[in-house]
Amino acid sequence: MDKRLERILPRVQKPARYTGGEYNQILKNKDEVDIRLAFCFPDTYEIGMSNLGMSILYETMNSLPFVWCERVFAPWGDMYAEMKKAGIPLYALESGDAVGDFDSLAFSIGYEMAYTTVLDMLDMAGIPLRTADRPGLLPLVWAGGTAAVNAEPMAPFMDLFVVGEGEELDNEVLTLLREAKLGGWSKHEFLTKAAQIQGVYVPSLYDVSYHDDGTVAAVTPRDGAPARVTKRIVSDLDAAPYPTRPIVPSTEVVHDRVSLELFRGCPRGCRFCQAGHVYRPLRAKKPETLIRQGIESLENTGHEDVTLLSLSTSDYRQLPALCDGLLEYCEPRSIGLSLPSLRADNFSMEIMERLQKVRKSGLTFAVEGGSQRLRDAVNKNVTEEDVLHTCSIAFAGGWNTVKLYYMLGLPTETDEDILGIAEMANQILHCWRVNAKNKNRGVKITISTSCFIPKPHSPFQWEAQIPLPEYLRRVNLLRSAITAKNVTYNWHDAETSLIEAVLSKGDRRVADAIEEVWRQGGRLDAWTDYFSFRRWMDAFENCGVDVDFYAHREAGRDEIMPWDHIDVGVRKAHLWSEREKCYRSELSPDCRHQCAACGAAKLLERGFTCDER
Amino acid sequence: MSDKLRLRFEKTGRAVYISHLDLMHTLQRAFNRAGLPLKYSEGFNPHPLIAIALPLSVGMASLCEIMDFKLKGEETPDLAALPERLTAAMPEGIAVTEAYAFTRKAAELKWLAVRGVLEYDERDPAEMAEELRAFYAQDAIVITKKTKRGMGETDIRPGIREITFTPGEKAVDITTILSAQEPTINPELLAEALRQLRPELAPDFAKFTRIETYDADMKIYR
Numbered sequence: 001m002d003k004r005l006e007r008i009l010p011r012v013q014k015p016a017r018y019t020g021g022e023y024n025q026i027l028k029n030k031d032e033v034d035i036r037l038a039f040c041f042p043d044t045y046e047i048g049m050s051n052l053g054m055s056i057l058y059e060t061m062n063s064l065p066f067v068w069c070e071r072v073f074a075p076w077g078d079m080y081a082e083m084k085k086a087g088i089p090l091y092a093l094e095s096g097d098a099v100g101d102f103d104s105l106a107f108s109i110g111y112e113m114a115y116t117t118v119l120d121m122l123d124m125a126g127i128p129l130r131t132a133d134r135p136g137l138l139p140l141v142w143a144g145g146t147a148a149v150n151a152e153p154m155a156p157f158m159d160l161f162v163v164g165e166g167e168e169l170d171n172e173v174l175t176l177l178r179e180a181k182l183g184g185w186s187k188h189e190f191l192t193k194a195a196q197i198q199g200v201y202v203p204s205l206y207d208v209s210y211h212d213d214g215t216v217a218a219v220t221p222r223d224g225a226p227a228r229v230t231k232r233i234v235s236d237l238d239a240a241p242y243p244t245r246p247i248v249p250s251t252e253v254v255h256d257r258v259s260l261e262l263f264r265g266c267p268r269g270c271r272f273c274q275a276g277h278v279y280r281p282l283r284a285k286k287p288e289t290l291i292r293q294g295i296e297s298l299e300n301t302g303h304e305d306v307t308l309l310s311l312s313t314s315d316y317r318q319l320p321a322l323c324d325g326l327l328e329y330c331e332p333r334s335i336g337l338s339l340p341s342l343r344a345d346n347f348s349m350e351i352m353e354r355l356q357k358v359r360k361s362g363l364t365f366a367v368e369g370g371s372q373r374l375r376d377a378v379n380k381n382v383t384e385e386d387v388l389h390t391c392s393i394a395f396a397g398g399w400n401t402v403k404l405y406y407m408l409g410l411p412t413e414t415d416e417d418i419l420g421i422a423e424m425a426n427q428i429l430h431c432w433r434v435n436a437k438n439k440n441r442g443v444k445i446t447i448s449t450s451c452f453i454p455k456p457h458s459p460f461q462w463e464a465q466i467p468l469p470e471y472l473r474r475v476n477l478l479r480s481a482i483t484a485k486n487v488t489y490n491w492h493d494a495e496t497s498l499i500e501a502v503l504s505k506g507d508r509r510v511a512d513a514i515e516e517v518w519r520q521g522g523r524l525d526a527w528t529d530y531f532s533f534r535r536w537m538d539a540f541e542n543c544g545v546d547v548d549f550y551a552h553r554e555a556g557r558d559e560i561m562p563w564d565h566i567d568v569g570v571r572k573a574h575l576w577s578e579r580e581k582c583y584r585s586e587l588s589p590d591c592r593h594q595c596a597a598c599g600a601a602k603l604l605e606r607g608f609t610c611d612e613r
Numbered sequence: 614m615s616d617k618l619r620l621r622f623e624k625t626g627r628a629v630y631i632s633h634l635d636l637m638h639t640l641q642r643a644f645n646r647a648g649l650p651l652k653y654s655e656g657f658n659p660h661p662l663i664a665i666a667l668p669l670s671v672g673m674a675s676l677c678e679i680m681d682f683k684l685k686g687e688e689t690p691d692l693a694a695l696p697e698r699l700t701a702a703m704p705e706g707i708a709v710t711e712a713y714a715f716t717r718k719a720a721e722l723k724w725l726a727v728r729g730v731l732e733y734d735e736r737d738p739a740e741m742a743e744e745l746r747a748f749y750a751q752d753a754i755v756i757t758k759k760t761k762r763g764m765g766e767t768d769i770r771p772g773i774r775e776i777t778f779t780p781g782e783k784a785v786d787i788t789t790i791l792s793a794q795e796p797t798i799n800p801e802l803l804a805e806a807l808r809q810l811r812p813e814l815a816p817d818f819a820k821f822t823r824i825e826t827y828d829a830d831m832k833i834y835r
């Protein structure tokens with residue numbers, strides 16, 4: 001181990017997150033690989049090691065014999081300061097080698113607030129931030145993840161983006177990079193060839209022009225790059241590689257358990273939801289596959305908990321069969337099975353009772369809107385009846401904690417809708433009084449609200465966010481309406497939501513402000529410990545970024561969105577029609593009942609259909 | 614089966630940064646991976662029945678950790694095969710060296726042999742070794758340290774049975790035998806005493822490794 005590192009590790013909090021050496025880490029001989037890849041997660045070890053995407057791609061990229069893919073996370077503030085003081089550059093966990101010497105850095109960017117950390121990690125590695133300042137082929141700096149569906153705010157920093165699912169795509173990029181490295185290609189030669197791979201977006205091959213009013217006039221590709229970059233998906237998830245030997249952290253992380261991904265995509269189509277639209281089409285794994293992978297993973301990790309992941313777990317058709325199969329293995333071994341993302345509407349007594357055998361956790365409902373009218377408008381197919389019905393079963397079964405999540409500032413929201421949130425809490429309280437088996441234990445109802453953020457590629461991408469003072473007025477309205485002592489109200493600070501709105505809907509002109517925030521010391525902005533609203537607002541002002549233009553302006557129907565040249569499958573016309581239905585408070589059916597022809601099915605290989613049974 | 618099973622294991626290299634609490638989770642999972650699930654306590658919050666004799670500070674290495682454990686099930690596994698089986702399931706830096714049914718209580722462990730390295734970047738190791746010998750030859754070395762009742766004065770000298778200093782490359786090597794319990798003399802206190810009483814002798818960095826466990830009669834403890 002580096003002597004300088006050895007001296008600082010005893011002084012920092014939780015040093016085990018900076019050492020590597022965990023069980024199931026992948027070690028290779030660096031002299032026997034052609035590409036050394038730093039797989040960078042722009043947040044802490046605890047967050048990154050809980051990310052299933054990281055785990056999947058770590059395995060798939062390392063399956064290439066000529067690649068050694070190692071993990072890199074962002075150090076917490078104390079370690080960051082010690083590394084700076086000691087002159088230690090960013091290093092990879094497996095080898096401990098400096099990332100600046102690697103052939104490539106691949107970032108997984110899942111959320112906008114990680115942008116400054118991406119820049120900080122580049123800087124800690126001693127790599128120039130902008131693609132224009134990196135003339136050579138190596139190191140190739142690229143990124144993927146949900147943030148790639150609107151890559152524009154980070155476009156000047158990245159050599160290329162991978163759009164969509166990475167299992168196949170990332171390996172194609174790495175294979176081409178190896179050819180380029182061994183063949184001595186120029187960076188331009190590599191990028192123009194890479195742009196021909198479906199799913200690869202090379203921002204420097206697109207010129208963006210703007211109208212006088214600031215909206216996008218045109219995005220023009222050069223050197224044979226496609227006019228629209230189409231997202232990649234894996235058609236057959238049962239056949240796709242899945243990490244059944246994931247790394248087992250030697251220190252506590254956020255999700256310390258085996259994760260099983262039930263399906264990708266979501267049949268619901270909530271209109272505010274980006275994930276529900278950009279991960280389409282719907283592809284489920286077979287229960288047999290999941291049970292086999294679950295058991296293998298448990299045996300290879302020694303974990304004592306397994307969790308089912310998806311955007312809407314109760315929509316997994318074979319959930320009972322899957323639970324049966326897993327519990328058969330888990331129960332005799334005292335392994336806990338947890339199911340997040342259950343919906344209020346089809347939560348069944350049967351499943352709840354099964355889970356109760358092993359462990360009992362709280363109930364969580366994402367209700368989103370305070371009235372039926374508003375829930376219909378945003379296409380959140382949850383009724384008050386559903387919630388109360390589920391609660392009555394749960395209370396009778398001994399549960400006594402309920403969490404309800406809402407958004408304030410959704411399109412068409414009125415004060416009446418907001419007061420409906422408090423009303424529902426009272427109804428649930430009443431429901432508990434009527435149904436609770438043991439009232440001595442009391443009941444705890446928690447309401448949380450966050451501020452609606454319009455997201456690219458969702459039906460609300462044209463919407464404006466409500467201004468900060470208006471959000472606070474709505475928070476106070478709800479606060480004063482909640483009187484019961486068993487009901488707790490938490491509200492998200494909306495300052496972060498405002499910054500997120502600007503970054504979500506941002507174009508390339510926002511990049512300067514991101515860099516400016518980083519220059520002023522911004523990093524780990526997803527953490528309240530480090531986030532500074534003032535720093536962001538100052539940077540926007542200094543860089544000429546008009547917050548109102550990006551966050552508070554309603555876009556026109558025919559406006560070219562900064563992300564229109566990224567094709568995630570769902571057609572823009574579908575998104576617009578969904579938005580119009582919102583203003584008519586009109587529901588769209590669950591797409592398993594009636595296909596809305598959103599367009600995502602075109603991404604599937606021949607022979608596969610959306611939501612195959 | 615015998616419930617009184619004991620492991621002796623090493624914790625070195627990158628594993629020295631795994632904290633005591635994290636080590637407990639790590640060992641628990643390693644037993645699962647090796648197909649040797651641990652027995653759990655009864656009650657509302659069951660926990661695996663494992664106990665580490667002398668918890669190790671973060672950053673300190675050891676060749677002689679001792680852990681008692683109970684396994685689920687009736688049969689006693691092949692103890693001779695256990696070290697290899699468990700080591701294969703451990704993260705880098707943790708290696709099981711022995712597994713046996715034990716008879717002696719943890720309280721009988723009295724002394725620990727420890728090796729240490731005091732690093733001096735700018736000072737002459739030979740000169741430092743000389744000074745250190747004189748310092749540790751004193752009859753009493755009273756330092757201020759955190760005790761159960763707040764900060765208190767402690768004489769660490771009676772807890773140091775033997776100590777020798779050898780100049781090395783930009784460092785002084787220490788070989789010592791320290792009281793493991795009642796009182797517990799953490800090897801870190803050897804450097805801490807210098808920081809408090811003779812700052813000019815305080816090293817730029819100090820690291821320690823536990824080497825061997827002994828009973829009150831200086832017989833090897835197992």
